[in-house]
Amino acid sequence: MDAELLDTGCLSLLKKAGSVVVGLSGGRDSVALLHLLHGAGLQVVVCHVHHGIRGADADADAAFCRMMADALGVDFVEKRVDVPRYAGGRGLSLETAAREARYEVFRECTAACGTPYVALGHHRQDQAETVLFRLCRGSGGHLGMKPIACREDGLVLVRPLLDIPREQLTAYLEGKGIPWREDASNGEADVVRNRLRLQVLPLLEDIMGRDVVPVINRSARIAEEASAALAAAVAALEVEDPQGRLYLPKVAAYPVELQKVIVHRYLKRQGVRNVSEEVVLAVVSIIRPGSPARLSLPGGRVARRREKRLFLE
Template identity: 35%
Template sequence: MRTKVRQTIEDHRMLSPGERVLVAVSGGVDSIVLLHLLHELQGELGISLAVGHLDHRIRGEEARADAEFVAKEAEKLKLPLVLEESDVPRYAEERGLSLEEAAREVRYQFLEEAAEKVGAAKIALGHHRDDLVETLLLNLIRGTGLSGLRGIAPVRGKFIRPLIGCSREEIIAFARERGLEYRQDRTNLEQRFLRNRVRMELLPLLEGYRPGVAARLARTARMLGEAADYLEELARGRLAKLVLAQREGELVLDRGKFLREEPFLQSLILREAVRSLRGSLRDLGFEHLQKMRELSARKEGEAEFHLPGEICFLRRGERLILGKGRAKPRRAEPPAYAFELPLRLGENLFNEIGWRFTLEEVEPARVRALEFDRDPLKAVINRDRIDGPLSVRNWRPGDRFRPLGMEGTKKLQDLFIDEKVPREERSRIPLVCDRQGIIWVVGLRLSDDYKVREETERALRITAR
């Protein structure tokens, strides 16, 4: 088992020499075995250890006895200990959570803080192969997407699970061989918890149909996890190409491009958009994604939909807006004044209009490749054509320019109508200009007068965010 754990650590690149690891120790057999295995391996791995334990105030005297036991284990191994308690039942009541959900939230928050206290780069958890299988089955029972079928990830941020390849049977056998003492949590035997019923009833039943089913389910979960990781990465890339504007707590997406994505990818893109705003996907279900897709596909009108975690989804014309906060995303009201701000090489942050512009000189050899960048918030322009200083301003009545590929000029108002830009948004769309006129309508169209040509010797790349 020692060899298996060492191999798991290497396969998943869990640890690097010189790192300190906080080991989450409840006192149960899984965490005690994890602690002793990492203690044995710390010399080989070049790591140092610390111990973290949280009393949830759920099991009274038993919980206090657990804390004393863990403290003695840490002292015996001469390891630093972070020991705290938290009123989980009260936390659950205040937030309307189940005891299980509240305990998980509080525990992870404690571990993050404890790791910071002891300078730990990683937090080791005692989840093993059978936990992975139980999670897979639980998610199937409750209903889940592909990401829920991965079970438990071996590595998630700073959290690592070195025992994920070991069965519960192997862990108990290791504890017996080494003469390790551990605590028994009676709540693990209570039938009122669905996870306990899955472990005590469903898994043995499945093993009766075909011995070794747990190992095969774990292997399936790992393969599905790899597929889910790939698709999530793909969705993040597609999301980046749909963003028309991104401000703090708000994303604006191109509806037309979104609807051209495959239906399955649409759901994944929306998940990643919500994750980017909330930092998590807690309580976001299939029905929420389905509703957002349905509202996006409507041919006309506006629509609003509130999501868990105080996120609001708004369909407005050809824009899909996701905003953070109880109220719906702020409407793009025209500024009360006409703005015009200078643009210089480097980064230009304009808090007053909620935009950041980055201007970079581009080497002539790279001009041809960059001319065709598909990001609507990037433009590469012919620097030789620029007349005088650059500025960014908003729309003024009578503005005209020559859109890329057109012979004559066009009113900016007509462009907004063609692109289905709502009236109240038009005065917020930034225009990059020089003394001669409009160079770039950000997110919509570049002027043909400033495009990169064969004879172009210098170019400028402008990125808006």
């Protein structure tokens, strides 16, 4: 019954893997996640990140997480990071530093456990807040978080609660008599996101006369599915020759929107990092015969057109 709260795709992935690291802050969402995954028979390793801020409260969060892991009889790892120092050393905001430091800890922890999977407690409201945030920050096509997200550093983030309303997590915990720390935070006292959650979402709900969170999330899911479909379709077009070069007569016959996607994918596959729209457009512009046959890319690589093929040097 409780396992129904877990996304089936995430659950079957984790069951195949056998073990998973659970990021536990001590707050409602991650506490519910831990108990649900443990209850589903998975081998969990609890990983708590102490962010070196919030003093005694943070110490109490860490102690709470350790007790909880002990009570369940599962492995517990606590890592301390000095977020202010981490931020200062890298010129990052506290929020960004906290997130990056946390992923660094997760990388160490998963490596030690021999699994790439970290389960995170993001739920439906977090997803809607993320969609609004990315929409207003211009993060392009990916509006929402993915239930299963492969990061470039090899971590695989798994979010089995992404479509579950927070209220259902509260009800689950209260029904089981499981405690949580109301103020436990993941170290991101992010004013922007808080205001999106506490001001914008309720205003939208009032204006539209309905709970907009599931609707926003549905839009994000549809966009995500379209993105997956596009990736699969482009892979199936077979626009590369056996030497892994783009075969241009085929590419040039497509509309420019598809050319951009093909070029973007090709640059990523060739290991070009942070591929911007400007770079993609520049490469698209040398596809046609008669255009310049050579283009310098950021990072020292060179795109070259020769014998109706495009490749990187």
